[in-house]
Amino acid sequence: MKKRTNPPFLNGVPEMLILHVLSRHAMHGYELVQAIKAETDAAFEFGEGCIYPILHRLEAQGHLHVTRETVTGRRRLVYRLTNKGKKQFCEAVACWQRVNKAIMRALQGGEHGEPALA
Amino acid sequence: MGNPLWLDELRQQLFELGLPRWYIERLAEEMSDHITDILEEGTSMEAKNAKRIAERLGGAGALAQAAATEYRKSFFCRNHPLLTFLVLPVPVLLILLGMSLLLSFGIGCVFRLDPFSSPSRVRVIAFGMLWIPFALSAIVFCRLALSSGQPWRWAMLSCSLLAVLGGVDALLGLSLHVRDVIFIVTPVTIAFGFSWQWRRKRRQSILEGQPHQPSVET
Numbered sequence: 001m002k003k004r005t006n007p008p009f010l011n012g013v014p015e016m017l018i019l020h021v022l023s024r025h026a027m028h029g030y031e032l033v034q035a036i037k038a039e040t041d042a043a044f045e046f047g048e049g050c051i052y053p054i055l056h057r058l059e060a061q062g063h064l065h066v067t068r069e070t071v072t073g074r075r076r077l078v079y080r081l082t083n084k085g086k087k088q089f090c091e092a093v094a095c096w097q098r099v100n101k102a103i104m105r106a107l108q109g110g111e112h113g114e115p116a117l118a
Numbered sequence: 119m120g121n122p123l124w125l126d127e128l129r130q131q132l133f134e135l136g137l138p139r140w141y142i143e144r145l146a147e148e149m150s151d152h153i154t155d156i157l158e159e160g161t162s163m164e165a166k167n168a169k170r171i172a173e174r175l176g177g178a179g180a181l182a183q184a185a186a187t188e189y190r191k192s193f194f195c196r197n198h199p200l201l202t203f204l205v206l207p208v209p210v211l212l213i214l215l216g217m218s219l220l221l222s223f224g225i226g227c228v229f230r231l232d233p234f235s236s237p238s239r240v241r242v243i244a245f246g247m248l249w250i251p252f253a254l255s256a257i258v259f260c261r262l263a264l265s266s267g268q269p270w271r272w273a274m275l276s277c278s279l280l281a282v283l284g285g286v287d288a289l290l291g292l293s294l295h296v297r298d299v300i301f302i303v304t305p306v307t308i309a310f311g312f313s314w315q316w317r318r319k320r321r322q323s324i325l326e327g328q329p330h331q332p333s334v335e336t
Binding site for chain 2: 029030
């Protein structure tokens with residue numbers, strides 16, 4: 001089955017979802033993927049492997065901190081949010097809400113307002 | 119444990135894309151854990167598992183491309199190319215020149231050599247050491263452009279700047295004909311050498327496909 005890629009306006013959404021899920025508690029990669037699937041009702045079907053390069057970039061940018069811990073008997077790399085990551089998450093959510101509000105206003109205005117072109 | 123063939127292919131692709139070994143091993147370790155988790159989900163047969171892994175994780179080549187793209191996004195020079203490739207070469211060159219001069223001076227003191235009155239081979243070594251910082255700086259900035267996936271013009275900019283500085287240095291210093299040419303030509307030669315390597319890698323990555331993006335279920 002051929003998957004469609006995200007449209008460009010979804011850039012930054014995987015990052016925001018990762019920060020959101022990790023804002024509750026630290027997780028390893030597999031757990032994180034399952035949490036995102038559960039929370040979004042599987043509306044987003046990420047290529048599961050793609051989550052790791054994004055996690056590594058967020059770690060390099062200082063938004064995440066990784067530690068090696070034993071989870072259910074196995075040594076895993078566990079990711080947790082840093083203070084910088086928390087701040088980034090708040091900014092991303094505020095930005096998302098602003099954009100979402102503006103788009104909704106535009107879409108609703110389209111129903112009741114004057115047409116832009118004659 | 120994971121799927122050895124899939125992981126080997128991933129490692130190979132990451133290696134060919136020029137990612138460092140520590141990053142390759144780290145990603146492979148995490149993918150191996152992830153595959154083990156997928157396999158523990160159900161009791162499918164091995165053949166089914168291989169198919170399921172490919173469906174869930176995507177192809178090794180696509181993942182390697184995505185990893186290379188994300189890895190390069192975290193480079194400082196991606197966000198500040200002007201500062202990195204136009205401003206930084208000057209302090210880097212000055213530091214390397216200082217180190218080279220100190221080393222030359224140290225060697226001269228230890229062996230009681232004077233480059234101006236010593237035999238020709240000593241002079242060649244002494245001036246050769248002054249040439250090394252230009253070559254090293256050019257290599258550093260070319261490698262930086264290559265590993266961060268920056269357009270090649272940024273590396274050329276750094277090397278041109280180094281060539282100009284080399285020319286100025288040669289004019290201000292003792293005018294040895296060979297030295298003048300080396301100072302100017304070396305950074306440019308290095309830039310062209312790396313340019314060839316960069317183009318080869320780029321062509322290879324284009325042939326392997328576009329970077330994989332997370333997808334939305336439709």
